Amino acid sequence: MSDIKVLKAEIEDIKKRNSRVEADKAWETSGSRKVMVAILTYVVIVSFFYIAGLPNPLVNSVVPALAFILSTLTLSVFKKLWIKRVYKA
Numbered sequence: 001m002s003d004i005k006v007l008k009a010e011i012e013d014i015k016k017r018n019s020r021v022e023a024d025k026a027w028e029t030s031g032s033r034k035v036m037v038a039i040l041t042y043v044v045i046v047s048f049f050y051i052a053g054l055p056n057p058l059v060n061s062v063v064p065a066l067a068f069i070l071s072t073l074t075l076s077v078f079k080k081l082w083i084k085r086v087y088k089a
Contacts, residue, residue, distance in 0.1 A: 034068075034072050037068060038065045038068050038069050041064055041065045041068050042062070045057075045061040045064045045065070046058060046061040049061055
């Protein structure tokens with residue numbers, strides 16, 4: 001294989017990888033992911049509260065789900081501060 005063909009193949013591989021990385025990043029920062037994790041958190045906590053026999057599992061399970069949502073909303077603020085003060089690339 002010629003050097004140009006090798007380089008073209010490597011460039012295509014890099015483009016494919018970049019596309020996958022961009023899609024992963026988009027998913028990680030998407031509202032859909034946050035909602036899905038909040039729902040799954042709620043379902044798991046409700047299940048645990050039912051199994052543990054704790055009172056009002058449907059109501060009390062809202063707190064951990066809301067805590068997750070709150071943490072995801074504030075993490076971007078802390079991330080920016082960390083990049084500015086610690087990372088300084």
